[in-house]
Amino acid sequence: xxxxxxxxxxxxxxxxxxxxxxxxxxxxxxxxxxxxxxxxxxxxxxxxxxxxxxxxxxxxxxxxxxxxxxxxxxxxxxxxxxxxxxxxxxxxxxxxxxxxxxxxxxxxxxxxxxxxxxxxxxxxxxxxxxxxxxxxxxxxxxxxxxxxxxxxxxxxxxxxxxxxxxxxxxxxxxxxxxxxxxxxxxxxxxxxxxxxxxxxxxxxxxxxxxxxxxxxxxxxxxxxxxxxxxxxxxxxxxxxxxxxxxxxxxxxxxxxxxxxxxxxxxxxxxxxxxxxxxxxxxxxxxxxxxxxxxxxxxxxxxxxxxxxxxxxxxxxxxxxxxxxx
Numbered sequence: 001x002x003x004x005x006x007x008x009x010x011x012x013x014x015x016x017x018x019x020x021x022x023x024x025x026x027x028x029x030x031x032x033x034x035x036x037x038x039x040x041x042x043x044x045x046x047x048x049x050x051x052x053x054x055x056x057x058x059x060x061x062x063x064x065x066x067x068x069x070x071x072x073x074x075x076x077x078x079x080x081x082x083x084x085x086x087x088x089x090x091x092x093x094x095x096x097x098x099x100x101x102x103x104x105x106x107x108x109x110x111x112x113x114x115x116x117x118x119x120x121x122x123x124x125x126x127x128x129x130x131x132x133x134x135x136x137x138x139x140x141x142x143x144x145x146x147x148x149x150x151x152x153x154x155x156x157x158x159x160x161x162x163x164x165x166x167x168x169x170x171x172x173x174x175x176x177x178x179x180x181x182x183x184x185x186x187x188x189x190x191x192x193x194x195x196x197x198x199x200x201x202x203x204x205x206x207x208x209x210x211x212x213x214x215x216x217x218x219x220x221x222x223x224x225x226x227x228x229x230x231x232x233x234x235x236x237x238x239x240x241x242x243x244x245x246x247x248x249x250x251x252x253x254x255x256x257x258x259x260x261x262x263x264x265x266x267x268x269x270x271x272x273x274x275x276x277x278x279x280x281x282x283x284x285x286x287x288x289x290x291x292x293x294x295x296x297x298x299x300x301x302x303x304x305x306x307x308x309x310x311x312x313x314x315x316x317x318x319x320x321x322x323x324x325x
Contacts, residue, residue, distance in 0.1 A: 003197065010194030014217045016187030017054045021221025024050040024180025025228075029237070030168035031177065040102045041149050043237040045142065047225050048244015049252075050180065054218040055245075056253040057188035062210070063257040067196060069266045071257045072121070073210020074218060076273050079114070079246045081219040083280040084306035086242050089223050090230030091299035097235050099291030105148070106243040107288050109141050113250040114281045118274045126254075126263035134255030141247065191217055207266035211273055211313060242284070268313070275319040276309045 025047050032046040055078045062071040090096065116137075120130055191214060199209040222245055229238035257263065283302075287294065294302075 003201075006194045006197035006201070008194075009190040010198065010213075010217075013187045013190030013192075013194060014220065016183050016190065017218060018220040018224060020180045020183030020187060021051055021054055022180075022224050023176040024053065024184065025221060025225045026168075027173045027176030027178075027180065030173035031170070033167060034170065034173075040100065040106070040236040040240040041145065043229075043240020044106060044145065044244030044247075047237060047241040049248050051221040051225055051241060052245045052248040052252065053180075053184050054188060054221060055249050056256065057185050058191055058214055058218055059249075059253040060256050061185075061188050061192045062196075063260040063263075065192065065196075067192070068126075068257070068260070068263040069205070069207040070192070070196065070210040070214065071253075072263065072265055072269065073207045073273075074214040075249050075253050075257070076269065076277055077211035077215025078219050079249055080273075080276050080280050080309060081215050081306070082222055082242050082245050082249075083284050084302045084309070085216075085219060086222040086226045086245075087238070087284070087294060088299040088302035088306070090226040090238060091294045091302075092296055093227060094230040094233065095296075096230065096238060096294040097291075098239060098288045098294070100236055102145075102149070103236075103239055103243070103288045106145070106240070106247075107285050109145075110243050110246050111281055111285060113137065113247050114277060117250045117254060118278060121265045122270050122274065125265070126258035127261070128259060131255045131258035134251045134258065138248070138251035138255065141251070188218075205266065205268075207268050208313065211268070212310065239288070246281075268316075271318045271320045272312060272316075276312075280305075 028046040028050045029042060032042040055074055059071040059074050062068070062074065087096065113134075116134075120126070124130070195209050195214055198213075199205070222241060225241050226238045229235065229241065283305075286292070292298075
């Protein structure tokens with residue numbers, strides 16, 4: 001039985017991540033609106049990066065503490081949860097509409113990052129060169145997206161910038177952002193310490209705890225932001241949040257984790273979890289390119305797929321062996 005202090009650390013860390021992640025998102029979105037960013041771009045860069053901060057901090061904390069597979073599991077599990085949970089939960093409240101400006105190229109960037117992640121981890125593993133490649137890719141993508149948005153505006157394309165919404169006072173927005181930035185590392189540290197301690201007590205592999213418990217915990221800010229976006233009928237912010245979070249998780253958090261040295265993934269990644277990661281990315285791509293509406297029925301289907309993924313994870317399913325590769 002794990003020590004009660006470990007359980008308290010884990011629960012307390014989740015609470016801090018949820019509260020401070022929400023503060024960071026609210027403050028950052030308000031600041032972004034003042035800068036004239038479109039909902040999608042704000043969702044990608046401000047909400048996406050803000051809600052990815054927990055994953056990034058937990059992953060770096062785990063890698064620096066010599067738990068590399070905990071870090072990898074957190075990133076992969078979070079990206080799967082971002083698509084199957086962060087889209088599904090808000091869609092139970094209000095339908096989501098896709099296919100608007102900028103979503104398709106953003107998905108392509110996410111798909112390329114996902115393909116690079118799977119290919120590199122299944123062949124050469126992580127090292128400093130991969131870290132540099134990922135971080136350069138993140139900078140390049142950021143520049144491309146911002147330039148594309150400015151170019152679209154110059155040609156008179158409506159990219160959905162809202163001009164009639166009330167603005168949060170700048171001082172309050174900065175205050176919420178700072179609280180989030182300060183609180184997130186504390187919550188991340190508590191989660192890593194509690195999660196690793198509990199995993200050891202039950203002799204659970206660190207990759208599994210990263211793919212489930214940590215992934216769900218660090219996806220709470222995305223879910224909170226998604227629910228708020230659905231209630232305010234800001235689908236572009238929600239889609240941008242998912243796309244941006246997944247891109248930042250792989251290229252940002254993954255790039256930083258790779259700096260800590262050579263990392264070889266546990267068997268479960270190549271045998272099972274990377275297949276689920278690829279499938280979830282394809283599902284999101286189909287929804288965006290076909291301009292589909294995500295209603296309650298589709299939301300339930302996404303949740304069932306996620307439940308099936310967790311069931312297979314716990315029971316040690318091996319898709320690689322099943323398809324004969």
